[in-house]
Amino acid sequence: MTGMNIGFVGLGDMGGPMAKNIAKSSTLVVYDKAGTSSRAPEGATALEDLADVARNAETIFLSVPDGAVSISIIEELSAQEDRITRCVVDLSTTGMDASREAWEIADAAGIIYIDAPVSGGQAGARAGTVSLMWAGPETEMTRHQDVLKSFTGNVFHVGNKAGQGQALKVLNNFLSGTALVATSEAVLFGMSQGLDMKVMLDVINVSTGQNTASRDKFPARIMTETYDAGFKTALEAKDVRLYMDALTRAGTPGRVSKLVSDIWNECDEALPGSDFTRIFEYIRDSEE
Numbered sequence: 001m002t003g004m005n006i007g008f009v010g011l012g013d014m015g016g017p018m019a020k021n022i023a024k025s026s027t028l029v030v031y032d033k034a035g036t037s038s039r040a041p042e043g044a045t046a047l048e049d050l051a052d053v054a055r056n057a058e059t060i061f062l063s064v065p066d067g068a069v070s071i072s073i074i075e076e077l078s079a080q081e082d083r084i085t086r087c088v089v090d091l092s093t094t095g096m097d098a099s100r101e102a103w104e105i106a107d108a109a110g111i112i113y114i115d116a117p118v119s120g121g122q123a124g125a126r127a128g129t130v131s132l133m134w135a136g137p138e139t140e141m142t143r144h145q146d147v148l149k150s151f152t153g154n155v156f157h158v159g160n161k162a163g164q165g166q167a168l169k170v171l172n173n174f175l176s177g178t179a180l181v182a183t184s185e186a187v188l189f190g191m192s193q194g195l196d197m198k199v200m201l202d203v204i205n206v207s208t209g210q211n212t213a214s215r216d217k218f219p220a221r222i223m224t225e226t227y228d229a230g231f232k233t234a235l236e237a238k239d240v241r242l243y244m245d246a247l248t249r250a251g252t253p254g255r256v257s258k259l260v261s262d263i264w265n266e267c268d269e270a271l272p273g274s275d276f277t278r279i280f281e282y283i284r285d286s287e288e
Contacts, residue, residue, distance in 0.1 A: 004026065004027075004058055004059060004144075004146075004147060005027050005029070005056060005057050005058050005059075005084075006022060006026045006027065006028050006029070006057055006058075006059055006060075006061065006147055007028070007029050007030070007031070007053040007054070007056065007057025007059065007060035007061065007085070008022060008028060008029075008030045008031075008044070008060070008061045008063070009030070009031050009032070009050060009053060009060060009061070009062050009063070009064070009073060010032060010062055010063035010064040010092070011030060011032040011034075011036070011039035011040065011041075011063075012032070012034075012063065012065075013122050013125075013230065014063050014091070014118070014122065014125045015032075015063030015064075015091070016039055016041065016125075017122065017125035017126040018061070018063060018091065018118075018125050018130070018151045019041050019044060019061075019063075020041035020042070020044075021125075021128040021150050021151035022061070022147060022150050022151050023041045023042065023043035023044040024043065024150060025146070025147070025150045026146075026147050026150065028041075028043065028044040028045070029044065029045045029046075029047050029052075029053055029056045029057055030044045030045070030046055030047065030053075031046070031047050031048075031049060031050055031052070031053045036048070050073060050076055050077070051076070051080055051083075053085075054077055054080050054082075054083035054084070054085045055082055055083060055084060056084070057084070057085055058084055058085060058086055058087065059085070059086070059087040059088070059089060059144065059147075060077070060085050060087075060088050060089070061088075061089045061090075061091055062088060062089070062090045062091060062092055063091045063092055064092045064094075065092070066092070066093075066094060066095075066098070066238070067092075067094035067095045067097070067098020067099070067101075067102075068098070069092075070090055070092055070094045070098060070099075070102050071098055071101055071102050071105065073088075074088065074102045074105045074106050074111075074113065075105055077106075077109070077111060078105050078106060078108065078109035078111060079109075085111065086110075086111060086112060087111065087112040087113075087114065087140060087144075088106060088111055088112070088113050088114065089114040089116050089144070090102065090113065090114065090115060090116060090117075091116055091117060091118050091132070092117065093117050093166070093169055093170070093173075093235075093238075093239055093242070094115075094117075094166060095166055095170070095242040095245070095246070096163040096166045096167055096170075096242075096246050097163075097245075098166075099115045099135075099162045099163045099165070099166045100161075100162050100163045102115075102162065103115070103162035103163075112136065112137065112140060113136070113162060114134060114135070114136035114137075114140060114141075114162075114165075115134075115135040115136060115161075115162040115163060115164065115165035115166055116132055116133060116134045116135065116136070116165055117132075117133055117165050117166060117168075117169035118130040118131065118132050118133070118152070118169075119131045119133070119169065119172055119173070120153070121229060121230050121231050122230030122231070123229075123230060124153070125151075127153075128150065128151050128152065128153070129152070129153035130151065130152050130153060131152065131153060131154040131155075131156065132148065132152045132154070132155045132156070133156055133158045133164075133165040133168045133169055134155060134156065134157050134158060134165065135158050135159045135160065135161060135162060135163065135164040135165035135166075136160060136162070136165075137160065138157050138160075141155065141157055166242075166246075167246060169239075170239055170240075170242045170243040170246060171243060173236065173239040173240065173243070174239070174240055174243040174257060174260065176212055176213075176236075177236050177239070177240050177260060177264060177276075178256065178257075178260050179211040179212055179213040179214075180212075180213040180217060180276070180277070180279055180280075181260055181263055181264075181279060181283070182211075182213075183204075183211060183213040183214050183217075183218060184213075184279055184280040184283045184284070185283060186209070187200055187201075187218065187280075188280075188283065188284055197218070197223055198219075198223065201214055201218055201219055201223070217229055217277050218280075221275075221277040222277050222280050227274075227275045227277045227278050227281075228275060228277075229275055229276060229277045230275070231275065231276050232273070232274070232275065232276060233264065233267050233268045233271060233272075233273075233274045233275065233276045233278065233279065234268050234272070234273075235276070236264055236268075236276040236279075237261075237264040237265050237267070237268040240257065240260060240261045240264050241261060241265075243257060243261075244257050244258065244261050263279070263283070264279070266282070266286075267279050267282040267283075270282055270286075
């Protein structure tokens with residue numbers, strides 16, 4: 001056991017598996033407003049509300065849908081006088097602005113807020129192999145290293161300021177989404193020339209065009225027609241929009257990102273609730 005009382009808020013597709021892995025080696029209390037008892041992992045204690053978590057956990061991990069929810073939680077924790085919570089580690093993809101706002105609220109209340117988004121999808125969350133981008137005091141990362149090891153494969157200290165973790169997360173998801181769009185277009189062109197998808201992928205994956213889409217998503221999710229990467233089109237579209245917003249404010253080039261963002265938004269509108277690997281079907285069918 002880690003010897004630290006840990007709380008976890010948000011037991012959805014990503015949070016549930018991560019909490020389950022933490023519960024194997026830590027004293028864990030959990031809460032999810034959608035219904036805690038049915039989602040609580042084995043070994044964890046289900047609590048009735050956020051305030052109860054704050055009365056029982058020195059550190060709280062968050063895995064919530066967006067920045068607005070994250071800020072709301074930080075506001076509630078900051079106003080609670082009987083909390084023992086001194087650190088919040090936010091694993092969510094909230095966007096840079098929301099992360100900075102959450103940090104300001106937490107800091108004013110004497111709470112250490114860590115911007116720490118994760119990458120690896122549901123499969124990585126289940127396997128305990130997600131990559132975590134820690135933006136906050138390195139001393140806190142060291143203090144939490146045992147619990148971090150229980151649900152991550154890699155932990156990177158990317159900076160000391162809230163927002164830096166989000167910047168790296170959204171640029172990574174932009175690259176992932178771009179690779180999937182570009183590979184879909186390239187494979188469809190190859191198929192139009194009579195090339196076999198498997199043969200193309202075999203060649204690409206030992207050549208300079210290889211990428212995460214060609215190595216994993218196409219062979220395992222698209223060629224098999226299972227479309228089960230465990231990441232929603234809506235979330236990819238959201239993440240690319242967050243990236244677009246951030247680079248617009250930064251004033252850095254964004255010609256490619258505008259095109260990619262438009263495609264993901266169109267796919268989300270056309271295929272609501274879909275796995276993001278169905279972008280291949282959307283691109284294929286939209287050109288017919």
